[in-house]
Amino acid sequence: MADSQKLEKYLELDQGGNVQVMYVWIDGTGENLRCKTKTMNFEPKRPEDCPIWNFDGSSTGQASGKNSDVYLHPVALFADPFRRGPNKLLLCETYDFDKKPTESNCRKSCKEVMEKVKDAHPWFGIEQEYTLLDTSNHPYGWPESGYPAPQGPYYCGVGAGKVMGRNIVEAHYRACMYAGIKIAGSNAEVMPSQWEYQVGPCEGIEMGDHLWMSRYILLRVAEEFGICVTFDPKPIPGDWNGAGAHTNFSTISMREKGGLTHIYKAIEKLSKMHDLHIKSYDPKDGLDNKRRLTGRHETADINTFSSGVANRGASVRIPRQCAEDGHGYLEDRRPAANADPYKVTERVARTVCDVSN
Numbered sequence: 001m002a003d004s005q006k007l008e009k010y011l012e013l014d015q016g017g018n019v020q021v022m023y024v025w026i027d028g029t030g031e032n033l034r035c036k037t038k039t040m041n042f043e044p045k046r047p048e049d050c051p052i053w054n055f056d057g058s059s060t061g062q063a064s065g066k067n068s069d070v071y072l073h074p075v076a077l078f079a080d081p082f083r084r085g086p087n088k089l090l091l092c093e094t095y096d097f098d099k100k101p102t103e104s105n106c107r108k109s110c111k112e113v114m115e116k117v118k119d120a121h122p123w124f125g126i127e128q129e130y131t132l133l134d135t136s137n138h139p140y141g142w143p144e145s146g147y148p149a150p151q152g153p154y155y156c157g158v159g160a161g162k163v164m165g166r167n168i169v170e171a172h173y174r175a176c177m178y179a180g181i182k183i184a185g186s187n188a189e190v191m192p193s194q195w196e197y198q199v200g201p202c203e204g205i206e207m208g209d210h211l212w213m214s215r216y217i218l219l220r221v222a223e224e225f226g227i228c229v230t231f232d233p234k235p236i237p238g239d240w241n242g243a244g245a246h247t248n249f250s251t252i253s254m255r256e257k258g259g260l261t262h263i264y265k266a267i268e269k270l271s272k273m274h275d276l277h278i279k280s281y282d283p284k285d286g287l288d289n290k291r292r293l294t295g296r297h298e299t300a301d302i303n304t305f306s307s308g309v310a311n312r313g314a315s316v317r318i319p320r321q322c323a324e325d326g327h328g329y330l331e332d333r334r335p336a337a338n339a340d341p342y343k344v345t346e347r348v349a350r351t352v353c354d355v356s357n
């Protein structure tokens, strides 16, 4: 009997009126997630119902051993698709002993900016690309030595040998829906074993909250399958597509009739802040993304800003349909798959809605 089957009978046991809450947070890398569980004697309905908690920050790159307690402040609550029932997933911000946000807590300042621009009703939709690896870091389903056939048949592909890992994708999709995440779709990507799902549209701070929890759920689902997920923006060097986190964005004026003028105005502003954006679009101030944004494989060169209607080789694309409708949104294709959505959405909102640094 598989371990997962053995587990099932225990998960059916009565919880005795208690609820398990999985506290989830971003660790010191600004890229990886951590989690631990707390028993509560009632079912929380809002994040504020859950107590502030703490953890050993010296083990997560968030504090020194001598002063190791880091605080977890609950910020977003989701249904738990793994434990189900009344159990919850709880996203948290991290704070130092002196009540300052830790270095990798980019949510606090993002939320402040979203508050300032709330009248513009900023909507985001992020396309999260990722790659599946086996536990020895080899792309999942690739031949043991050598490479699969060149790219071409894999994007939105169907059939054995064309797609790898669909069970994980399907499990993740449904688990996100159950949790209450605004997952918008999914597709197989250009490189075999690479996939994408989209989250959005989300308004303001909700974008980062939903995307981070969707990543957590993906990592957990894949863990059950014994598969690793990497968000590295260029996991396989050479003639293989990288992985991005295309960020679709609109304000209320862009969505209304005649909004195209506002989309072009936004692109003009983005073009003047290119370097600052690149710094915010991966966890290493552009170093990770440099391997991906080469000007090839549906990317624009990292050093040059460009834009265009339906142009997938540009930094920023206006979807064809939006150009035809005369309103809609823009797509910033620069963010890396491992970007922090709080940093990305804060940067976009600052530039387009004129919030100074």
Ligand code: ADP
Pocket: 123, 124, 125, 126, 127, 184, 198, 199, 200, 201, 246, 248, 249, 250, 255, 328, 329, 331
């Ligand atoms: P692509 O053609 O680039 O692959 P996708 O269909 O994968 O595009 O993703 C488009 C994303 O844009 C979705 O996440 C969707 O929620 C988001 N989106 C749609 N309309 C808007 C809008 N008005 N503002 C912001 N995001 C939007």
Ligand code: MN
Pocket: 127, 196
């Ligand atoms: Mn897409």
Ligand code: MN
Pocket: 127, 129, 189, 196
């Ligand atoms: Mn894609």
Ligand code: MN
Pocket: 127, 246, 331
């Ligand atoms: Mn896209």
